[in-house]
Amino acid sequence: MSIKGKGYIVGAYEHPTRLATDKSVSQLHAEVAWGALQDAGLTKDDIDGYICAGDAPGLGPLNIADYLGFTKLRFIDSTDVGGSSYLLHVAHAIQAIALGRASCVLITLAGRPASEAMATGTAPRTWGVNVPDDPFEMVYGRTVANAYAMVAMRHMYEYGTTSEQLAWIKVAASHHAQHNPHAKMRKVVTVEDVVNSPMISDPLHRLDCCVITDGGGALIVASPEIARSLKRPLVKVIGAGEATKNQAGGYIDLTYSGARQSGARAFEEAGVKPSDIKYASIYDSFTITVLCQLEDLGFCEKGQGGRFVSDGNLISGVGKLPFNTDGGGLCSNHPANRGGITKVIEAVRQARGEAHPAVQVKDHGLVLAHGTGGLLGTRHGSATLIMERE
């Protein structure tokens, strides 16, 4: 059984804030939920399924569903695979809808790492107690930045990828961010700006890293019947894939990501190929994250990512594959240190034709969103969605 055509994204909302010192995390969840309901033209009572991930305080579907006032949910999920969670949630929501276990599912994300002055990338972070790998990694100062930097270092060693090529990814994101009034970094940057910014973790510079922002986003996934009853453009999910990748007992290969599996599964279900995709939201915690995923999704050959992203090939109106036209995590928003939901939101804007006119892709019938969660260099979740404007 396939989820192809069994569910539509009918509501998508990104909180405009990037610094929410005056709001709680739970309140941000409520505000994005409200925004998505307004976007869809639905009311709270239409929602019969709710999904959140580890950013939701407490036992997510319990405490946050309580805050939001949901008393009649018949489908809940809280799968947490970091920033990739929300793409996989869309697929899980459609599975529930296809089985008749829900008809209208809300997904929320919110957090405030900027207000809480979190050193997201450069301070050691773990995800709970009794984590079996922590005793073998935390003492070595494992951080988000160095776990991604080792992927970049190996990619450079194997394929001759350069810092200048990685920089083009940030340059493209900045060209898009200049049109987004809510973006944290709206200044257009050059390759020189990126490679001359301070080194954080060789070979990643400060401008190879994403922004740290407060905020959040929400999505509503609904059955075909509900989607057709609404007044919004129809964005149908036609393919989805999920995967995990880890150290495999010590035989980790840093040159590829879980996108190799999740992407292949999504393309197979959708019955399309990478060259059919007109717009792609690609998870961009760091420039290297984008490079790896583009290769693994099949937009170019393995090892050719550096050439593929160069010379503005990711800039809307300039290159062959417009990506992250909102400015992405690299320049606009990475709420709660998890960029998955904003990846889907911008892909929905593109499919609807509601992106900023300066970055809107003309032929926007087929779009892709992809997320990586956790650490590319140790263990991560991977989720791919392919959507079609009906």
Added chain:
Amino acid sequence: MATPASDRKLMAIQVDPTNKPYFDAASEGRLMIGLCKDTNKHFFYPRGCSPFTLSPNVELVEAKGTGTIYSFTVMRTKEPFSVAYVELDEGPRLFTNIVDCDLDSLKIGQKVRVVFKPTQEGSPPATMFTPV
């Protein structure tokens, strides 16, 4: 330009009942790795099951303690340090630090050997590597 590896203060390691034999051996200056006795393949980090078959038919065996740098990075913090994956001669790649060296001279493929660095009082040492 040289950047000497700093002697940073290391955090305590969380020892649990399953990983204790590994850390007890580290305290005695020995590097242990897992061996799956069904596939005769080594693995890291050590655990009570085979990551290849999930079978409990595993044992802890001593590694030579030599290998090569598979990938690395230098954290350009106030006290710079190098995080790396070292590929042991037995096969597995482990997450570690390269120490007692010039951080600016490190290279992928470089030969290294194990050294054990003290962490906190009452906590086992950390398994690190230094260029040969």
